[in-house]
Amino acid sequence: MRLKTWRLVGRLMGGLVAVLVLGSAVPAAADSLCAEPIAPASVDGSTATADQLKANLADVKTFIKQSDDFQDCLNREYVAALDDAKKNKKDPDPAWDTTRKNKIEANQALKEKVGAEYNAAAHAYMAKHPG
DSSP: OHHHHHHHHHHHHHHHHHHHHHHTSSOOTTSOOOOOOOOOOOOOTTTOOHHHHHHHHHHHHHHHHHHHHHHHHHHHHHHHHHHHHHHTTOOOOHHHHHHHHHHHHHHHHHHHHHHHHHHHHHHHHHHHSOO
């Protein structure tokens, strides 16, 4: 009799753990699971070598790709939060959309800055090394 009771308790606890884990699958607005990429350092095109400029270009391309993935992740999290709110018949937290938009705008501005810095470095390199 006692073993059956423990099995029942184990099943109930397992179900409770599953509910807790699944219920927390959509993070709160401030708790995004999306990894924000780190911008690469810029190089001085007037002093950089060709290899340094090529390496910087590779870093810039990686950063831009990671930024696109980051923005897509934020949008997927937002859609999941909306779906979760709808499923639970609750209004979505308006902070989610504001936070998402702010993070995307900041990341987009950083992408543009990194791209402009690389272009400036490439132009400075070409001016110093014509031909």
